[in-house]
Amino acid sequence: MTVPLLLLVNQFIFMLGFYMVVPFLAVFMREDLALQSAAIGLVLGMRTFAQQGLFLVGGAFADKLGPRKLILLGCATRIVGFGILAFSFDFTTVLIGACLTGFAGALFSPAISSLAAKVGDDKEGRARFFAKLAVWGELGAVAGPFAGALLLGIGFKAMALGGAGVFAVAYLILHIRLPREVQAPRRAEDGPWWHVFRDRLFVLFTFAHSGFLLSYNQLYFALPVEITRSGGSETEMAPLFMLASLMIVTLQLPVTRIAQRLPWGFSLSAGFLLMALAFGTVAAFASHAPMGGLLKLAPATLMVILLIFGQMIVKPIAMDIVARMAGTRPTGVYYGALASAGGLTVLLGNVLIGPLLDGALKPGSAAPLPWLILAVVPAICALAIIPIAQAVTKRAGA
Structure with missing residues (x-):
């Protein structure tokens, strides 16, 4: 094997x-x-x-x-x-x-x-x-x-x-x-493990990637709020998660092939914008009474579809870019720092957005606010990622 x-x-x-x-x-x-x-x-x-x-x-x-x-x-x-x-x-x-x-x-x-x-x-x-x-x-x-x-x-x-x-x-x-030997031994010139935090370009990329992780985490944190607003129940989350799994299994590879044919900055930006659109879609419905029948889950379904498409675009390319940033250095600490920063961002972001989401449990004038704030995060990342990706490509000589 x-x-x-x-x-x-x-x-x-x-x-x-x-x-x-x-x-x-x-x-x-x-x-x-x-x-x-x-x-x-x-x-x-x-x-x-x-x-x-x-x-x-x-x-x-x-x-x-x-x-x-x-x-x-x-x-x-x-x-x-x-x-x-x-x-x-x-x-x-x-x-x-x-x-x-x-x-x-x-x-x-x-x-x-x-x-x-x-x-x-x-x-x-x-x-x-x-x-x-x-x-x-x-x-x-x-x-x-x-x-x-x-x-x-x-x-x-x-x-x-x-x-x-x-x-x-x-x-x-x-x-x-x-x-047993799948990676070259660590070299003295690679420097200490904390050198990753001296790489300003990597730190900037980590901030942008953390916005992606915060957005994707809303499948578990904010999605139940929208389902409650629409009059649904927890049992109706299962089909939405099944939809997400089906999308990843059937579409991940084709989506990645298409994304690879485009400039990295454009692909990553498009992925972030899809995530922003996911939250913007829910915000557009949040202040209104839920629709009848199966249509009541339409905003939640669109949110899942757009978030998963964004995730399928961003994640593989982002992981590739991390390796390009590391260059000849060992990559473990780069991937570790990326994930830890994302975990901290998700924790802090959810703590801050949590009280606002309480106002989105029912239709009303305040209901769109948390969704609009969530939409702003990936929208900013979409703009920031373009010069970052260009700089990464230039550094790697790709």
Whole structure:
């Protein structure tokens, strides 16, 4: 099995194991452990922070120790985390298990991105390979909840042990098949890991990319608000997420091919503008009473479609640009810094926009405000990304 194929299969397995367990974690805490909403929110928030917030740490270690070691260590850590969750009996144990599962992602995700940046050859291209990773990962994300549901009757313990088993299989495959020497050793002239913050162009790009992550995160944070305004229920979110998965699986590669034929700055700007249009569309309906029948979900559906199209354009190209920015330096810390900055932006952005979204739960004059603010973020990024992408292309000599 070649390294590119190994990474694609690994992405599917990782997402399968993750989504077998994590979507059911909140239900387990509420029904089996009888935890309050505040405690559940803290556990889920700490899990996210342990992963997204510590990506920079994982990226720095991936550059120092090599991606292979970090991927295997991340696998082992997630096995332990799922094992603790399987036998959790109170808030403390479930918090420890959840944080370990998150930290595992912080260890292996930047390392996987670093390897993916290396194996994307001239024929396939980095952007196209990252697009393939997205497709294989989405297939795992779709299959995971179904696999977890099969174990639902047995209980959460079975789910968690099943997820640990999936990652154990991944560990064995990677330990045997992942080459030991897949990246050149770190050189003294590469400088310390914090050199990424001295790269002003990368910092500017990170700000713009963080706006993309904040916008994409609204599928989980702001979309339920629009569904509530339209008179829908939580059960109607499932078809919208299925639509998003279907779009990624069927359209990601064609969209990436088209985006690659255009100048990078134009493609990235177009992706950001689609995201701005997604929020602008909801803003146009927010002050009005919901439409009848299935049309009541039209604004939410358009939001999902436009956000996913924007995401499919921006993400693979952005990951390619990061590797071009790194040049001959190790890329792990670059991908780690990009993800950590995005995680912090999502956290702060959601805290700030949250109170305003409360006013969008019902139609009214104040309902469009949070959507318009959300639209401004990717619109600004669309303008900022053009000179940034031009500078990146000039630096890389592309």
